[in-house]
Amino acid sequence: MELEKFDSVYFVGIGGIGMSAIARWFKQRGKSVGGYDRVKTPLTSELEQEGIWVHYEDKLKDVPAEYRDKDNVLIVYTPAIPSSHEELKFFQKKKFNVLKRSEVLGLISKDHYCVAVGGTHGKTTTSSMVAHILKHSEKGCSAFIGGIMTNYNSNLIIGEKDAPVVVEADEFDRSFHRLSPNHAIVTSVDPDHLDIYGDEEQMKEAFGKFLQLVPEEGHTLIHYKAAEKVNMYLENLYYTYGIDQGDYQAKALRGISGVFYFNYHGKRTIKDLSLYVPGFHNVENAVAAITAAIELGVPSETIKDAIASYKGVKRRFEYILRQDNLIYIDDYAHHPTEIKAFLRSVKSMYPMKKITAIFQPHLYSRTQDFYQGFAESLDQADQVFMLDIYPAREQPVPGVTSQMILDQMYTGDRKLVAKEDIIEELSNTNLDVLVTIGAGDIDQLVPVIGNHFKEAAS
Structure with missing residues (x-):
């Protein structure tokens, strides 16, 4: 299918982070772009300000005629939209x-040199790092990122028509099987989306199939721990990376005042890199991104400058407040392994301070599958306020609640709190380091909490 032949593009679920990036891409290419989403958010408001038409009720009669012209409109939808959706049913x-969104991304990737970043966690930060380095260089790139890049205040970078494309390889619904990667990165392969895959082995096999899409002359890079899980499914040569592990390494790592300094060792050696986005996992993400940039011929000094100027992704170890008496960090972590890595980094940076965590579980199925893992990860915090499960696309599962996680925890200071009561709870709590964790609508609480403490300090 030739994407250029359509005059208009209509998105069912336009407010999703991945969908909105593609919507912006079409808009910048001169297409008429519109769509539906369930609720108005800051992101959908931005789309409207950019000239994209958005409405919030599933009523076909409200859709303008230009998006109902069968021959000239492309309909793009996300699997998060229920099959009962009236507009989608009509178009089908x-x-x-x-x-599907993944099919459109696949068509885009097919026409460019494609760097595809997969993994159950780490793919958004790693892909944004690759994009930032390439943007910083003469190569340039187009990039579709699953988060808002702080450097650009966007989830999209538009490059020249022949520039490389950087995409996230999403394992949900096996979407990454539709991509055409020349350079593939896999950051992690931990059990997740078992409602889709059934069991961990099928998920590993799916990652293997994704990596088999890389041509023999391409480049495959896998975190050394993930490689142990998928190597039986790999056919072509691959390389590994990590901190003091793998074919490509970060060495001489040291953290000083929230900045991580390290040397990169691979086909080249780049000394004294400085990364201002905290977290051991982010150093590993940087190793993967640097390797991709080297494969594309980016000079070492350009890479060094780009890593130093990289500001991260919204909701990935994002500092909301840095006051003398309170540090507040927000993170998108929603899998036990992510939470464990995040809290480990927080504890290493603030070893003598009390850490208070607010966590919102995401999906009933994920909570049911990993409630013990969530409990173990959250036990690293000194105090935990647990919110109710955010259902997203799912219906409630009998007996599956946030209390399942609390019941497995050892941390004594833990309790279930309603979102509307969280400010009162925090006001009556002695806080040193506060963290909010989760992928649901907890992000709507972040500015409320931040403003509360800013006003209290003024």
Whole structure:
């Protein structure tokens, strides 16, 4: 299918972070772009300000005629949209050109040199690092990122028509099997989305199939721990990376005042790199991104400058407040391994301070599968306020609640708190380091909490 032949593109679920990036890409290419989403958010408001039409009720009669012209409109939808959605049902029944988001991304990747970053966690930060380095260089790139890059205040970078494309390889719904990667990175392979895969082995096999998409002349890079899980499915040569581990390494790592300094060792050696986004996992992400940039011929000094100027992704170890009496950090972590890595980094940076965590579980299925892992990870905090499960696309599962996690924890200071009561709880709590963790709508609490403490300090 030729994407250029369509005059208009309509997105069912336009407010998703991945969907909105593709919507912006089409808009910048001169297409008429519109769509539906369930609720108005800061992101959908930004889309509207950019000239993209968005509405918030599933009513076909509200959709303008230009998006109901079967021959000239492309319909893009996300699997997060239920099959009962009236607009989507209409477009499918009337045999419009209807594609999943992953299929559109696959078509885009097919026409460019593609760097695809997969993994159950780490893919957003790593792909944004690759994009930032390439943007910083003469190569340039287009990039579709699953988060808002702080350097650009966007989830999209638009490069020249022949520039490389950087994409996230999303394992949900096996979306990454539709990509055409020349350079593939896998950051992690931990059990997740078992509602889709059934068991961990099928998920590992799916990652193997993704890596098999890389041509023999391409480049495959896998975190050394992930490689142990998928190497039986790999056919072509691959390389590994890590901190003091693998074919490509960060060495001489030291953290000083929240900045991580390290040397990169691989086909080249780059000394005294400085990364201002904290976290051991982010150093590993940087190793993967640097390796991709070297494969694309980016000079060492350019890479060094780009890593030093990289500011991260919104909601990935994002500092909200740095006051004398309170540090507040927000993170998107929603899998036990992510939470463990995040809290480990926080504890290493503030070893003598009390850490208070607010966590919102994401999905009933994920909570049911990993409640013990969540409990073990959250036990690293000194105090935990647990919110109710954010359902996203799911219906409630009988007996599956946030209390399942609390019941498995050892941390004595823990309790279930309603979102509307969280400010009162925090006001009556002695805080040193506060962290909010989760992928649901906990992000809406972040500015409320931040403003509360800013006003209290003024």
